[in-house]
Amino acid sequence: xxxxTPLSRCRVLDVSESVGASYCARLLGDMGADVIKVExxxxxxxxxxRGPFPGGVPDLEMSGLFLxxxxxxxxxxxxxxxxxxxxxFRSLCASADVVxxxxxxxxxxxxxxxxxxxxxxxxxxxxxxxxxxGLSGPNxxxxxxxxxxAATSGQLFIQGDRGQPPLKTAGQPFEHAAGxxxxxxILSALWVRDAIGRGQLVDVAVQESAAHxxxxxxxxxxxxxxxxxxxxxxxxFGHPFTILPCLDGYVAITHLPQSTEMLTVLTGIQAFxxxxxxxxxxxxxxxxxxxxxxxxxxTMQHTxxxxxxxxxQLRMAFDYVNEIPELLEDEQLTDRGAFEAIDFSGGTVTVxxxxxxxxxxxxxxxxxxLGEHNWDVFSDLAGCGGEELFWLExxxxx
Amino acid sequence: xxxxxxxxPLEGIRVVDLTRVWAGPYATRILGDLGAEVIKIEAxxxxxxxxxxxxxxxxxxxxxWESSGIYQKNNRSKRSLTLDLRQPEGQDVFKKLVAISDxxxxxxxxxxxxxxxxxxxxxxxxxxxxxxxxxxxxxxxGPQKDWLAYGTTLDSHxxxxxxxxxxxxPPHRMAIAIGDPVGGMYGVLAVMGALFRRRAxxxxxxxxxxxxxxxxxxxxxxxxxxxxxxxxxxxxxxxDPDYAPQDCFPCAGDDEWVAISVTSDVEWRSLCGLIGxxxxxxxxxxxxxxxxxxxxxxRHISRWTSVRPKMDVAAALQAVGxxxxxxxxxxxxVFDPHLAVRGAFELVSHPDGSTRPQIGPMAHLxxxxxxxxxxxxxxxxxxxxxxxxxxxxxxxxxAELEALKVISDQPLIPLPDRQPIKLERWLQVGTAVRVDPExxxxxxxxxxATIPEPTTSxxxxxx
Numbered sequence: 107x108x109x110x111t112p113l114s115r116c117r118v119l120d121v122s123e124s125v126g127a128s129y130c131a132r133l134l135g136d137m138g139a140d141v142i143k144v145e146x147x148x149x150x151x152x153x154x155x156r157g158p159f160p161g162g163v164p165d166l167e168m169s170g171l172f173l174x175x176x177x178x179x180x181x182x183x184x185x186x187x188x189x190x191x192x193x194x195f196r197s198l199c200a201s202a203d204v205v206x207x208x209x210x211x212x213x214x215x216x217x218x219x220x221x222x223x224x225x226x227x228x229x230x231x232x233x234x235x236x237x238x239x240g241l242s243g244p245n246x247x248x249x250x251x252x253x254x255x256a257a258t259s260g261q262l263f264i265q266g267d268r269g270q271p272p273l274k275t276a277g278q279p280f281e282h283a284a285g286x287x288x289x290x291x292i293l294s295a296l297w298v299r300d301a302i303g304r305g306q307l308v309d310v311a312v313q314e315s316a317a318h319x320x321x322x323x324x325x326x327x328x329x330x331x332x333x334x335x336x337x338x339x340x341x342x343f344g345h346p347f348t349i350l351p352c353l354d355g356y357v358a359i360t361h362l363p364q365s366t367e368m369l370t371v372l373t374g375i376q377a378f379x380x381x382x383x384x385x386x387x388x389x390x391x392x393x394x395x396x397x398x399x400x401x402x403x404x405t406m407q408h409t410x411x412x413x414x415x416x417x418x419q420l421r422m423a424f425d426y427v428n429e430i431p432e433l434l435e436d437e438q439l440t441d442r443g444a445f446e447a448i449d450f451s452g453g454t455v456t457v458x459x460x461x462x463x464x465x466x467x468x469x470x471x472x473x474x475x476l477g478e479h480n481w482d483v484f485s486d487l488a489g490c491g492g493e494e495l496f497w498l499e500x501x502x503x504x
Numbered sequence: 505x506x507x508x509x510x511x512x513p514l515e516g517i518r519v520v521d522l523t524r525v526w527a528g529p530y531a532t533r534i535l536g537d538l539g540a541e542v543i544k545i546e547a548x549x550x551x552x553x554x555x556x557x558x559x560x561x562x563x564x565x566x567x568x569w570e571s572s573g574i575y576q577k578n579n580r581s582k583r584s585l586t587l588d589l590r591q592p593e594g595q596d597v598f599k600k601l602v603a604i605s606d607x608x609x610x611x612x613x614x615x616x617x618x619x620x621x622x623x624x625x626x627x628x629x630x631x632x633x634x635x636x637x638x639x640x641x642x643x644x645x646g647p648q649k650d651w652l653a654y655g656t657t658l659d660s661h662x663x664x665x666x667x668x669x670x671x672x673x674p675p676h677r678m679a680i681a682i683g684d685p686v687g688g689m690y691g692v693l694a695v696m697g698a699l700f701r702r703r704a705x706x707x708x709x710x711x712x713x714x715x716x717x718x719x720x721x722x723x724x725x726x727x728x729x730x731x732x733x734x735x736x737x738x739x740x741x742x743x744d745p746d747y748a749p750q751d752c753f754p755c756a757g758d759d760e761w762v763a764i765s766v767t768s769d770v771e772w773r774s775l776c777g778l779i780g781x782x783x784x785x786x787x788x789x790x791x792x793x794x795x796x797x798x799x800x801x802x803r804h805i806s807r808w809t810s811v812r813p814k815m816d817v818a819a820a821l822q823a824v825g826x827x828x829x830x831x832x833x834x835x836x837x838v839f840d841p842h843l844a845v846r847g848a849f850e851l852v853s854h855p856d857g858s859t860r861p862q863i864g865p866m867a868h869l870x871x872x873x874x875x876x877x878x879x880x881x882x883x884x885x886x887x888x889x890x891x892x893x894x895x896x897x898x899x900x901x902x903a904e905l906e907a908l909k910v911i912s913d914q915p916l917i918p919l920p921d922r923q924p925i926k927l928e929r930w931l932q933v934g935t936a937v938r939v940d941p942e943x944x945x946x947x948x949x950x951x952x953a954t955i956p957e958p959t960t961s962x963x964x965x966x967x
Contacts, residue, residue, distance in 0.1 A: 112700035137697050156746045158729035170728035221870070238827075240868065245842040248822045249767075253742060253750055254829040257763035260837040262752070265679035267670070268934045271752045272761055272831050274742045275678055276667035279686075279722045286689045291867030293696040294513035294538050298872050302511060306871035314848050317863050319685050321577055323834040328860040329560050329573040331943035332927065332936045333833045335759075339677035341656065342935040343557075349665060349677050356675050358660035388926070391933045418651050425657035427675050429666045430730040433720060438648035444717050445727075455731035457724055461690050461717040464709065465697035 111138025112465055116296065118204040119144055119195075120179065121186065121219065123151050125252070125278045126312055127208035127236035128175035129285030134204065134292065135178030136460040138467055142202075142483055143176055143474060144195070147183040147502055150476045151176075160452045166476060168452035173473045177448070177457070181474025182483045183504050186217045191503045197488035199224065203305075204232045204292055211241050221307040232295040232305040236288045240311030250312060252278040259316030264323055266336040273336075284315035337391075344387020345394045349427055352405040356427035357413045359401065366390070372420055373404040448472050480504050512539020513872045517699070518605040520598075521545065521582065524552045526655060526681070527715055528611035528639050529578040530688030535607075535695065536581025537865040537874040543601065543890060544582045544881065547589065548912035551883060551919075553578075558925045560854050561944075561955075568922035569883060569915055570855045576880040577862060580852055584881035585890045586911045589620050594910045598622065600895050603630045607695055611639040611687075611715075614649050624710035634708040635698040639691045643714030653715065655681025662719035667726060669739035676739075686722065687715030689866075748794040749801045752831055755814035759937065761831035762809055762817045766794070774824040779808040835940060839950050851953060853879045861951040884913040 116139040120131035128143075128151070135141035145151045150166050158170040185191040199205065207219060214220045214235075221233045235241050238250020239258075248254075253274050256262040261280070266273035291308035299305055317324070326332040334342070341347035346359045346366075361369060364386060369378040377400055378384055383393040390397055405413055410426055417424025426432065433439060434456060446459045450472040460466040484490040484504065498504045517540040521532040529544075529552070536542040546552050551569055559571035585601075588594040599622075602608060608627060610617060617623040617638070624636040638644055641653025659665050659678045669676040694711045702708060720727075729735060737745065742763070744750040750765040766772050769789060776785035784804050788794045794801050809817050814830040821828035830836065838861060843849065846868070849861040865874035891897045891905070905911045930936035940946070947953040 110701065110704060110706060112697040112704070115704070133693065137693075137700075158725060158732055158745075160732045162733070170732060171725050174724040174728055239842060240846055242868075243842040243846040245822075248829075249825060249827040250829070251744075251747060251750070251765040251767060251827050253744070253763045253765050254827050257752075257761075257831045258829040258837075258840070260832045260834045261680065262763060263761075263831050263833050266676075270670065271742070271754075272763075273668070273670060273676060274763075275682075276664060276737075276739075277723055277725065279664070279682060282722050283682075283686065283689065286686075286693065287866040290534065290538075290689065290692050290696060291869060293693070293700070294867075294874075295869060295872070297696070297699065298511070298513040298515075302871060304871065306869055309868040309870070310866070311846070311848075314843070314846075314863065315866060317837060317843075317848075318866055319680050319682055320834070320837070321863055322574065322680065324838055324863065325573045325577050325860075326558070326936075327834040327838055327940070327943060328862075328947060330558055330562055330925065330927070331940040332930065333835050333938045333940060335934050335937035336679070337934045339674075341677075342930070342933075347656065349660065349675055351674065356660075356666070358657045358665070358677075360654060360657055362654075388929050388933070391935070392929070394933075421652060423652035423654050423657045425651075425653070425661045427660045427666050428663050429736050430663050430723070430726050431736070433663055434727070434730070438642050438646040438651075439717065439720075441646040442643050442714065442717070444714075444720070452732060455728045457727050457731075458717065458720045461713050461721065462694040462697060462711065464711055465694060465701065 111467055113137040113139035116140070116204065117202045118142065118206060119198055119202045120206045122206050122208035122236065123153065124208035124236065125153065125175060125281035126284040127206050127288070128153065129282050130234065130236055130288040130292070131206040132175055132177055132179065133285065133289040136466045141179040142198070142479070143179045143181040145181065145183050145476060147185050147477070147504060170452070170455065173450055173452070173455070174457065176473035177470045178467060179474060180479040180483060181477065182480050183477040185503050186219070188503050190498060190501065192218055194484065194488055194498070194503070196227065198483070199228050199231060201487050202231065203296060204234065206234045208236055210237060210247055212247060225305060229304045230299060232292055232299070232308065234288050234292050234308040234310070236284050236310045236312065238312050240314065241309045252281050255280045255312035255316050258313045260320045260323055261316050264334045264336055267338040268336055270336070280312050280316040280319070283319065284310050284312040287315045340391065340394055345390035345397055346401060348398070350398060350402055350405050352408055352410050352413055354409045357405065357410050358425040358427060360423040368420055368422065372416060373401070375400055375404060446470055451475065477504065511872050512874060512877070513869065514538040514540040517541070517607065519543065519607040519609060520601055520605045522608065522610035522612065523639065524611065526578060526684035527687040528609060528691065530685045531639065531691035532609060533578060533581055534689065534692045534866060536877060539874065539877065542582040543585050543886065544579060545585050545587050546883065548586045548909055548916040549588070551915045554883065559922065560856060560858070562924040562927070564922035564924065565856065567914070569919060576854060579880035580862065581877045582881060583886035583889065584884055585886055586884040586913070588910045589622060591908065591910050593905060593908055595620070595622065597891065597895065597905070597910070599627070599630045601890065602627050602634060604894065605631070605634070606699070607635045607637065609637040609639065609691065609695065614638065614640050614644040628708060632708055633702060635695060635702065636708070636710045637691055637694055638710070638712050639687055639715060641714070642716050644712040655684030658683025658687070658715055658719050661716055663723045663726065664719070667723065667737065667739065671739060671741045673739060683715055683719050687718045690718040743795070743798065746791070748791040749798060749805065751802055753802065753806050753809040755809050755817055756812055760814045762814045763829050763831055764805065764821060765827045767827060771826045775821065775826045778820060778824050779805065839946065849951060850876045851951060852876050855882055856956070857954070858956055859954045860947065861953060883915060884911060887911050887913065
């Protein structure tokens with residue numbers, strides 16, 4: 107689709123150092139904003155130290171995580187703790203619409219980046235914060251990572267096998283979710299900025315973002331007093347709604363209706379329409395082991411392609427348990443152009459394009475090298491001359 | 505609150521909401537919390553999930569389609585209009601409403617709207633500035649466009665399930681179908697982006713956003729690992745490739761846990777000092793050492809955690825700078841003192857007049873904070889408002905529409921007889937680990953919820 111990107115007139119300063127906040131700023135870059143990542147001189151954003159790396163060898167310029175979180179951004183280095191750095195940052199703020207942070211309230215205080223301080227000088231600025239527990243409340247200063255947010259949101263407790271420890275979801279899903287929530291908050295603040303004549307603070311806690319996802323478990327408590335437990339790969343509402351092995355991998359077997367006669371049509375196994383243990387969804391959940399044994403007699407004779415295609419033909423929501431290389435070859439995703447190859451210092455990598463492609467930049471820009479755009483940014487936006495920049499670099503400010 | 509504007513950020517934006525179940529309704533709920541006027545449309549013969557799940561206090565009541573807890577949480581901050589889009593009179597009303605709206609959002613299979621003649625090409629004629637967002641499972645084009653998807657199957661499709669699991673175990677499903685809310689939240693981004701583009705003078709647009717393509721964003725770094733190294737990481741339980749140790753550790757009590765995530769050697773030394781195991785700090789100085797001897801590290805830490813309450817363990821670790829958190833049950837979250845101070849919960853009323861806390865908007869905005877603007881609407885509750893006030897139809901015309909069954913204030917299909925949930929069965933299969941008999945009292949005390957005494961005692965007699 108043609109048309110300008112929605113945020114082509116918007117400038118974002120991203121001083122954040124976490125997955126959620128960096129991803130938030132990246133989403134704005136995906137929509138065409140000029141996002142400037144501000145990193146510590148020499149050290150850079152700590153996510154540069156996290157993998158994946160080519161060959162598993164750490165290198166500040168080759169982190170796959172940093173690449174993913176900082177696509178569509180320019181990059182500068184700036185020591186915000188120094189007087190000169192702090193004053194340079196304020197010159198950048200004068201032309202910015204948004205500042206994105208991930209630091210705890212006490213760190214923002216030290217850096218002079220609290221909302222009160224910034225908004226006093228730049229009242230139109232939207233300042234976003236993404237932290238584990240938010241900027242207020244007794245736990246605001248607590249350190250957090252993905253698993254801590256999953257734990258405190260109530261999500262971790264309900265995921266895993268009965269009698270086994272709670273089980274975390276792979277990757278950083280709730281950090282990413284908080285990033286999306288924060289981006290929505292920023293867009294809302296920008297949308298209403300002219301009408302109220304000022305910017306505002308957008309405060310997102312990863313714990314709360316995750317709790318949004320876990321709200322059903324919470325309503326079970328507030329509506330019924332029920333505390334949800336772990337039941338493995340099964341679903342509380344009934345069975346079969348699970349993951350099963352097949353001839354060449356795993357499949358998601360999903361069948362919601364009251365009766366499972368359609369499973370007899372699919373598998374030829376009579377018990378699914380006649381066995382009294384399988385009459386209603388809760389009975390089936392109680393006898394899920396027996397049911398799975400029967401289902402596996404069928405799934406273990408078929409490939410995942412056969413199972414998923416046959417299920418979908420009968421209007422049952424069966425699906426693959428895809429691995430990454432299978433997704434890259436998935437005919438639906440490739441047909442729709444869901445991926446893009448990006449060249450960077452670590453080689454060429456293929457990543458998913460933003461799902462809102464019609465609103466996104468035509469092609470994605472690789473993440474910046476440390477301080478890559480210092481000269482462009484500081485001379486264009488802060489009016490620094492060559493000599494001044496040379497001095498700042500020598501002093502370790504940039 | 506003092507100093508805060510009563511204004512909501514999306515005030516003045518009207519959204520026509522055809523979505524069902526969770527992904528789309530989560531998107532429009534966010535828009536509603538932000539102040540958009542969301543008009544949820546249900547066909548008189550096809551209520552949206554109103555009879556699913558469980559009833560408030562396990563009492564389905566006289567109008568059981570008004571008591572679903574799932575429906576109530578997914579559809580707050582919206583108005584309800586019933587409308588049969590298959591009848592020409594229903595289509596006429598729909599087009600009139602679209603003409604005065606900013607956004608239409610739907611998550612049907614891609615066949616449905618064209619079959620009704622209500623796809624973007626037709627609706628653009630009545631409103632050239634319209635933003636039309638489709639949120640199908642797999643997108644409106646491509647060989648799998650008509651495949652059925654649920655949030656859970658999207659989790660499997662996206663790669664998340666194959667990457668998640670206990671060490672040496674099979675792939676593990678997400679306990680919550682995250683494919684749904686993830687699709688919904690990217691849907692909101694799409695709506696907002698399109699609003700900005702329209703404001704810049706670019707007119708309306710149709711956005712086809714596949715939920716499957718939304719969820720693969722969450723495994724982005726794994727695609728990069730594959731490109732770089734041709735590898736899928738092994739399923740590793742709660743461990744992390746960078747942070748070690750990271751796991752759930754048992755605490756005092758039954759099924760009580762604390763999550764600990766050590767992100768640096770400094771934190772590791774603090775942890776060892778706290779638990780009185782200084783030798784351990786020397787034995788495994790680096791993350792690589794600790795990863796290699798995970799079992800031994802876990803054994804030492806568990807010895808200390810397993811005799812202490814999870815809240816105390818987490819607080820003690822945080823006090824020395826180590827990332828830790830109690831593995832909260834839903835009950836712990838509802839009564840989390842930190843969330844209470846942050847004002848993370850709002851009391852939302854229900855058709856029976858009682859109130860319950862719900863988690864509020866997804867971000868705290870300082871000047872124009874969103875809020876739950878209204879409880880989930882009763883079926884067709886806003887028919888009069890939409891048809892009369894917004895569209896200017898007279899009472900006679902509204903009565904005609906009702907006679908034609910184009911609108912209705914109750915479902916026009918036989919609904920299954922709604923029984924209370926048999927909570928003893930939930931306990932038996934493990935879906936519930938406990939049923940708290942005091943939950944009403946606690947919600948009154950801690951949240952100030954208004955909860956009348958139950959008319960029956962089904963919840964407790966079921967036990």
